[in-house]
Amino acid sequence: xxxxxxxxxxxxxxxxxxxxxxxxxxxxxxxxxxxxxxxxxxxxxxxxxxxxxxxxxxxxxxxxxxxxxxxxxxxxxxxxxxxxxxxxxxxxxxxxxxxxxxxxxxxxxxxxxxx
Amino acid sequence: xxxxxxxxxxxxxxxxxxxxxxxxxxxxxxxxxxxxxxxxxxxxxxxxxxxxxxxxxxxxxxxxxxxxxxxxxxxxxxxxxxxxxxxxxxxxxxxxxxxxxxxxxxxxxxxxxx
Numbered sequence: 001x002x003x004x005x006x007x008x009x010x011x012x013x014x015x016x017x018x019x020x021x022x023x024x025x026x027x028x029x030x031x032x033x034x035x036x037x038x039x040x041x042x043x044x045x046x047x048x049x050x051x052x053x054x055x056x057x058x059x060x061x062x063x064x065x066x067x068x069x070x071x072x073x074x075x076x077x078x079x080x081x082x083x084x085x086x087x088x089x090x091x092x093x094x095x096x097x098x099x100x101x102x103x104x105x106x107x108x109x110x111x112x113x114x115x
Numbered sequence: 116x117x118x119x120x121x122x123x124x125x126x127x128x129x130x131x132x133x134x135x136x137x138x139x140x141x142x143x144x145x146x147x148x149x150x151x152x153x154x155x156x157x158x159x160x161x162x163x164x165x166x167x168x169x170x171x172x173x174x175x176x177x178x179x180x181x182x183x184x185x186x187x188x189x190x191x192x193x194x195x196x197x198x199x200x201x202x203x204x205x206x207x208x209x210x211x212x213x214x215x216x217x218x219x220x221x222x223x224x225x226x227x228x229x
Contacts, residue, residue, distance in 0.1 A: 033215050043203055045158070045220040052215060091157055095214035101146060101171065103218060105157035 002027045004094050006106035013082055014114050021077045021109045023092030029053075031097035034068065034075045039108070040088040051075060082113045118142075119221035121206050127227045130196060136224045138189040138206030144219075146212050147189040149181060150205040152223070158205055164189060165212040196228045 003026040013019050025034065036048040049059065051068050059066045063080045079086055092106045119140045128134050138147065146165045150158035163171035164183040178200075180192040189206055203223045209216040 035217060037220075042222060043205075043225070044222040045205065045207075047217045047219060050215070050217050097214060101148075101163050101165065101209075101212050101214055102160060103214075108155075108157055 002029075002032075002094050002096055002102075002104045004092050004104055004106035006090075006092055006109050008109045009107070010110045010112070012112040012114060015084055016081050018078060018080050019082050019111065021079075021090050021092075021111065023075045023077065023106060025073050025075065025092070025094045027094060027096055029096040029098055033095045033097075035093040035095070035103070036066065036075075036077050037091045037093060037105075038088045039091065045091070048077075079111075082111075084113045084115055087111060087113045119206055119208055119219050121204075121221035121224050123224060124222065125225050125227075127229060128193065128196065129229055130198070132196075133192070133194045135193065136191040136204055136206075136226075138191075138221055139187055140208040140219070141187055142208065142210075142219070143186075144208035144210055145186060146209045146216070147183065148207040148209075148218060149189070149191055150207065150220075152203040152205055154202075162191075163212075170212065193226075196226075198228050201226055201228045 005024045032053045034051045037045045039045045065078045067076045089108045089110045091108045095103045122137045149161040152158045161175045162181045167183045182190040205223045206221045207218040209218045
């Protein structure tokens with residue numbers, strides 16, 4: 001069965017620090033998809049990125065970067081030069097090609113950026 | 116436009132009331148979802164509609180009744196709820212039923228059952 005583990009429950013850093021959110025997943029499928037979502041205090045989950053299991057290329061989008069490593073079943077998310085607006089709960093999620101539209105979330109990491 | 120709207124934003128209801136949550140998207144998406152999220156927990160899938168047909172029911176109690184009147188609308192009818200049903204109810208949509216599609220979420224309805 002698919003599983004996503006975000007071991008870091010809460011992280012607190014000072015503005016402008018770099019921070020990495022860890023995500024480890026388990027799946028038996030050879031084809032699967034990994035996602036990161038951001039949930040600010042307003043409640044809406046905001047889609048950040050999708051990665052498929054065949055594409056291990058790392059991605060950078062502004063201050064955000066993602067490191068996908070199949071060898072360690074990890075899909076980590078780094079925020080460079082963090083800002084107060086980055087404060088939110090971040091969820092890593094997994095869906096399997098044979099998983100019938102089910103998106104399985106990790107427990108989430110609450111990130112607080114202090115001014 | 117990647118917007119999913121939900122109404123109402125907040126709802127307080129008694130255990131004998133009947134109420135409905137509404138979700139709408141105009142992105143042409145053919146799959147829509149209901150999730151329940153308790154405080155400090157991840158969203159839990161409740162129902163999935165694909166091409167206006169119920170494709171997944173995650174063993175949700177019958178006091179929750181979903182409805183998909185058309186491809187843009189998704190309702191969740193509530194009846195005889197329990198206090199433990201108090202939660203944030205999130206609606207989402209995706210382009211289709213393929214698990215590779217990202218889901219777009221609405222802001223949620225915060226439900227309190229008294």
